[in-house]
Structures are given as C-alpha cells and as structure tokens.
Amino acid sequence: MVVECSTDEIAAAVRDYDGVTRKRAIGEIINSLRIVTPNVPVSFGDDAALIQNGDTGLLLAADGIWSRLLDADPYWAGFCAVLVNVHDIAAMGGIPLAVVDIMSVKDAVVCHEVLRGMYEASAKFCVPVVGGHLHPDAEMNVVDVAILGTVNPADAIYSHTAQVGNRVVAAIDLHGRIHPSCAMNWDSATLRTAEEVRAQINVMHTLGERHLVTGGKDISNPGVIGTLGMLLETSRKGAEVCLDDIPRPDLDELGITFEHWVRMYPGMGFICSVPVESVDTVIGLFTGVGMAAADIGVVTDSQKLIIRHGDDESTVFDLKKQGIMGIPMVD
Numbered sequence: 001m002v003v004e005c006s007t008d009e010i011a012a013a014v015r016d017y018d019g020v021t022r023k024r025a026i027g028e029i030i031n032s033l034r035i036v037t038p039n040v041p042v043s044f045g046d047d048a049a050l051i052q053n054g055d056t057g058l059l060l061a062a063d064g065i066w067s068r069l070l071d072a073d074p075y076w077a078g079f080c081a082v083l084v085n086v087h088d089i090a091a092m093g094g095i096p097l098a099v100v101d102i103m104s105v106k107d108a109v110v111c112h113e114v115l116r117g118m119y120e121a122s123a124k125f126c127v128p129v130v131g132g133h134l135h136p137d138a139e140m141n142v143v144d145v146a147i148l149g150t151v152n153p154a155d156a157i158y159s160h161t162a163q164v165g166n167r168v169v170a171a172i173d174l175h176g177r178i179h180p181s182c183a184m185n186w187d188s189a190t191l192r193t194a195e196e197v198r199a200q201i202n203v204m205h206t207l208g209e210r211h212l213v214t215g216g217k218d219i220s221n222p223g224v225i226g227t228l229g230m231l232l233e234t235s236r237k238g239a240e241v242c243l244d245d246i247p248r249p250d251l252d253e254l255g256i257t258f259e260h261w262v263r264m265y266p267g268m269g270f271i272c273s274v275p276v277e278s279v280d281t282v283i284g285l286f287t288g289v290g291m292a293a294a295d296i297g298v299v300t301d302s303q304k305l306i307i308r309h310g311d312d313e314s315t316v317f318d319l320k321k322q323g324i325m326g327i328p329m330v331d
Contacts, residue, residue: 007307007314010225010243013259014316019184019221023230026325045234045327046159047088047217048149057156059149061088066221070141073181074110078117081145083189083267086125087218089149090201091270093157093208098130099147104138111136114143124194125201155208160234162215162273164301168239169213169279170224171286171293172247173200173268178254188267192290199289200268206285212278219269222324223262228271229305229317229324235273238302238319243309247292273299 014020042050048061063084070077082099089096101118105111122129127147176188189197207213215235219227224246232239248261268291274282279295286293303319317324 007243007309007312010259010262011307011314011316014223014225014263017222017226017263019223019263019265020226020229020324023222023325026327042156042158042160045325047091048094048147050092050151050153050156052153057094057151057153059089059092059094059151060146061085061149062144062146063088064142064144067140067142069182069185070110070114070143073179074113074141075117076179076181076185077143078114079121079190080117080185081114081143082118082121082125082127082129084220085145085147086121086127086201087220087268089147090204091157091159091216091218092149092151093155093204093216094149094151095205096125096127096147096149096201098128099145100130101132101146102142102144103132104135104140104142106138106141110141114141118145121189124189124197126194126198151208155211157204157208157213157216157272159215159217159231162231162235162237162299163275164237164299165276166214166273166299167276167279167295168228168241168297168299169272169274169282169293170219170247170296171203171270171272171283171291172219172224172266173290174247174249174292175290176249176267178256184264186264186266196290197268200291203285203289203291204270207272207282212282213272213274216270216272219266219271221265223264224266224269224271225262225305225307225316226324229319231271231273232299232303232305232317233319233323233325234327235299236303236319238300238304238306239297240300240306240308241297243307245294245296247294
C-alpha cells in the first residue's frame with residue numbers, strides 16, 4: 001500500500017505545492033523576452049537552451065536559489081546552486097563544462113558558507129566555477145548560477161518531444177537522506193563519491209547518444225509528478241501514472257508520507273519518455289549506477305496528467321485548461 005490518503009488528496013497536494021505554483025510566472029516572462037533565431041532551436045521550456053555553434057551544440061542554463069533554502073542553510077544552498085545546474089545540462093544529454101555565479105551578500109559568514117558549498121559540489125562533479133560577479137554590500141543574500149555545456153545536437157534530449165504510447169520512466173537515487181536543513185530536499189549527492197555522481201549524470205548522455213528516449217527532464221523542485229507535468233505541458237501530451245510504481249525509500253522508516261515524498265526535490269533524479277522497446281535498457285542503465293528506476297506510466301494524447309492507485313484515480317493537471325508554466329508554444 002503506497003498511501004492511505006486518496007488520489008484526490010495527492011493531486012491537490014502536488015497542484016498547490018509551492019514548488020509547482022512558483023512556475024506559473026514563467027509564461028509571462030517569456031512573452032516579454034522571446035526572440036526566435038535560427039541558431040537557437042530550443043530555448044524556453046527545456047532544461048537548457050540549445051545554441052547551434054557550427055557542428056557543435058552549446059547548452060546554456062541558469063538557476064537562482066530559493067531564498068528559503070539560502071536562509072536555512074547557506075552551505076547546502078551553495079552546493080545545490082551547482083548541483084541543479086549540472087542536472088539541467090545532464091537532462092539534455094549534455095556534458096557540463098563550467099559555471100559562473102552572481103552573488104549578493106550582506107553577511108560574510110553566509111558568503112563563506114555558500115562558497116564552501118559551491119566549491120565542494122564543483123569538485124565532486126568536476127565542473128569548475130570559472131568566474132562571476134559579487135555584490136559585497138547588498139541588502140540581502142542572493143545566489144544565482146549559470147552553466148555552459150555541450151551536446152551533439154543530433155543526440156540532445158528535449159522535454160517537448162514525448163510521444164503518445166511512450167512509457168514514463170522515473171529514476172531516483174534512493175541512497176540518501178532527508179536533508180537536515182530542508183525537509184523537502186532528498187540528499188544523495190553528498191553521500192556519494194565523485195565517481196558515483198559523475199556516473200549517474202552521465203547516464204543521460206548515454207541515453208541521448210543511443211537515442212533510447214524521446215524526452216526527459218531532471219526532477220526539480222516540483223517533485224516527480226510536478227516535473228512530469230512540466231514535460232507533458234511542453235510536449236502537449238498527457239499521461240497516466242500508477243502511484244505504486246514511483247520509486248521511493250522506506251517512508252515509514254523516514255517518518256514521512258507518500259504525499260510528502262512525491263513533492264520532494266530528489267537530489268539525483270530524472271523522468272523520461274521512453275519507447276516501449278527501450279524501457280528495459282533505460283532502466284538497466286540507471287540501476288547500473290545505483291539509482292532506482294521504474295516504468296511508472298504511459299504518455300497519452302489527453303493533455304491530462306492522471307494518477308492512479310488501485311481503483312482510485314484523479315487528474316492532477318488538465319493542461320488544456322491551465323499549464324504549469326503557461327509557456328506560449330511556438331510551432
């Protein structure tokens with residue numbers, strides 16, 4: 001038994017979660033900024049922009065760290081600033097090259113702890129911090145990081161290309177802990193060796209090179225269900241998901257509910273749309289690097305994300321009526 005509460009309760013908890021609702025402002029920003037150019041075939045809505053540079057594809061992404069996390073644990077915020085950017089490049093099937101940061105600080109101790117976290121993540125993932133900008137006399141603490149990566153454009157993994165009939169595969173490293181400073185963060189990366197985390201992020205590169213998936217994203221703040229909803233929104237598809245099949249640790253031992261787990265940022269996690277014939281291979285590649293992976297559902301043409309548990313089912317998102325990000329589509 002996965003949950004004692006109903007699928008309606010799970011759906012509402014995901015839909016109303018801050019990690020999901022904070023995405024709704026994205027569409028308005030895009031309306032103000034989007035310029036279509038031939039050398040940028042992919043930008044808003046994917047985990048990174050793909051910039052054509054001759055025969056090479058450059059991947060460019062950026063993330064700002066949630067002030068709630070920065071206030072709770074500056075070291076972990078600095079670590080995550082690098083971690084989430086590395087994952088954005090990995091999710092596209094790319095190789096992360098280097099990061100730059102912009103820091104605004106009002107407290108020298110906070111600054112030191114953020115830098116310590118960034119350095120340790122940078123060393124662990126072998127992605128150097130090569131520059132940035134500092135405001136040493138700011139009125140608040142703010143950390144933003146951008147990352148550059150590379151990918152063969154023919155092998156890139158997008159989040160807008162899921163196909164009807166694909167299976168939905170979720171992969172999460174369950175060898176971890178609830179982070180002591182943030183109850184909504186699952187931390188596996190600090191418990192793994194550098195070799196282990198590098199092997200884990202390299203799986204997506206392998207999936208891209210071998211063309212084993214039609215789409216993918218790293219599982220981010222919206223959690224596993226919310227992140228799948230974002231992939232479906234940009235793909236203009238729906239999905240039916242079996243809650244029992246979602247990878248999870250021993251929730252009773254951790255003292256958390258399933259509702260809590262599916263909203264957590266999992267630290268090391270990816271969600272992919274996979275042709276039926278590739279499912280076993282994809283799952284095998286993830287499990288081969290110590291991640292739990294499972295076929296959790298199917299992509300449909302409904303533009304609704306439906307969750308099921310036993311005979312109970314509920315719609316989490318009706319993406320025809322309201323998107324998570326509200327990204328204007330460009331055909």
